[in-house]
Amino acid sequence: MSDNFYILNFAGLPSHLADPERSKVKIIPVPYEATVTYRKGTKEAPLAIIQASQNLELWDEELSVQPCEVGISTFPPLMCSSSSPGESCKKIYRYVKEIINPGEFYIFIGGEHTITSGIVKAFSESYSSLSVLQLDAHADLRNTYEGSFYNHACVMRRVQEYVSCFVQLGVRSLSREEARYIKENAIPYQSAIEVLKYDRWKELIREKLSDTVYLTIDVDVMDPSIVPSVGCPEPGGLDWYKILEIVRYVAECKRIVGVDIVELSPLPGIVAPDFLVARLIYKIIGYNFFLK
Numbered sequence: 124m125s126d127n128f129y130i131l132n133f134a135g136l137p138s139h140l141a142d143p144e145r146s147k148v149k150i151i152p153v154p155y156e157a158t159v160t161y162r163k164g165t166k167e168a169p170l171a172i173i174q175a176s177q178n179l180e181l182w183d184e185e186l187s188v189q190p191c192e193v194g195i196s197t198f199p200p201l202m203c204s205s206s207s208p209g210e211s212c213k214k215i216y217r218y219v220k221e222i223i224n225p226g227e228f229y230i231f232i233g234g235e236h237t238i239t240s241g242i243v244k245a246f247s248e249s250y251s252s253l254s255v256l257q258l259d260a261h262a263d264l265r266n267t268y269e270g271s272f273y274n275h276a277c278v279m280r281r282v283q284e285y286v287s288c289f290v291q292l293g294v295r296s297l298s299r300e301e302a303r304y305i306k307e308n309a310i311p312y313q314s315a316i317e318v319l320k321y322d323r324w325k326e327l328i329r330e331k332l333s334d335t336v337y338l339t340i341d342v343d344v345m346d347p348s349i350v351p352s353v354g355c356p357e358p359g360g361l362d363w364y365k366i367l368e369i370v371r372y373v374a375e376c377k378r379i380v381g382v383d384i385v386e387l388s389p390l391p392g393i394v395a396p397d398f399l400v401a402r403l404i405y406k407i408i409g410y411n412f413f414l415k
């Protein structure tokens with residue numbers, strides 16, 4: 124698996140556009156999988172997405188630009204031992220802390236959602252007043268799950284310890300305790316059906332997030348009809364254009380400093396979701412650099 128990573132760069136760019144010294148965008152594959160509870164396979168996602176990205180048309184039809192011209196370099200994958208999620212989060216934290224260079228734009232391709240807490244901890248030490256926008260079918264607000272504080276089902280409880288604020292959009296599956304936690308702590312939240320019907324999510328993004336935003340996208344926020352290849356395919360998700368509308372809006376009114384896209388579990392023979400995620404990454408790059 125890792126051999127291919129060294130051969131392929133995201134979008135199959137020529138070397139002058141993928142040069143790590145000159146690229147404004149850094150893509151970091153994190154094929155980490157240890158605490159997944161239902162369907163496995165998310166460790167295969169970074170390579171599947173990078174392979175799918177070889178087929179991207181580089182012209183952005185909506186923006187009328189060629190986003191890859193800012194330079195997109197693809198790092199070797201960050202490998203973590205799968206035995207202890209706590210240790211792996213520490214390793215991810217130390218790695219990100221070392222590479223982070225404010226002013227550059229980082230996109231992490233997971234792997235399971237667990238990785239977000241290590242990444243956000245490092246970002247929160249480089250950017251004062253960081254906030255997090257979470258797009259996800261699940262609240263991920265359990266304090267512990269299956270004996271671990273670092274289970275993917277707990278990731279936002281850990282993230283909350285590092286940031287000034289976070290907003291959750293697209294949630295439609297959570298426990299009674301998580302629902303109570305959201306209410307008691309007045310966590311800014313809009314469920315999937317609300318996001319689809321009303322525009323209050325715009326107000327949450329504008330008014331609840333700080334100016335500097337980290338974006339975490341669990342791909343199960345999208346409807347399983349377009350992304351069936353996830354660990355927990357929860358019905359009633361967002362469609363492609365709603366996701367784009369949200370990401371574009373954040374890019375217009377805030378400064379996005381880092382992104383992760385997690386929890387894809389590629390299905391053999393079904394490449395559309397892998398390609399969708401590759402396109403989403405490319406759209407995010409376009410919105411981030413060419414809207415202002």
Ligand SMILES: [Mn+2]
Pocket residue numbers: 259260261341343344386
């Ligand atoms: Mn999820």
